[in-house]
Amino acid sequence: MKVQEEAVSAVLKRLRRAQGQLTGVIAMIEDGRDCADVVTQLAAVSRALDRAGFKIVASGMRECLAGERDESPSMTEEELEKLFLSLA
Known part of the structure; x- marks a missing residue:
C-alpha cells in the first residue's frame, strides 16, 4: 500500500507530537503526578496515534482506489x- 507524500508528512508530524506527549507522560509518572493528569495525557497520546493510523489507512485507501482504475x-x-x- 502506497501512502501519499503529503500524508506521510502529516503522519510524521502527528507521531512526533505523540512522541513528545509520551515523553511527558513518562516524566509525569516518574514525578508522581496525579493519576487523573497522567490518564488525561495518556488519552491524548492514544488519540494522536489513532489519528496517525487513520491518516495512513485513508491515504492508502485512496491510492488503492486510484490504482484500481489504472491496474489491479x-x-x-x-x-x-x-x-x-485493526485500529478500532
Missing part, C-alpha cells in the same frame, strides 16, 4: 477492511 489493486477490499478495523 494492491490490496483487496477485505484486506483494507481488516487493516482499518
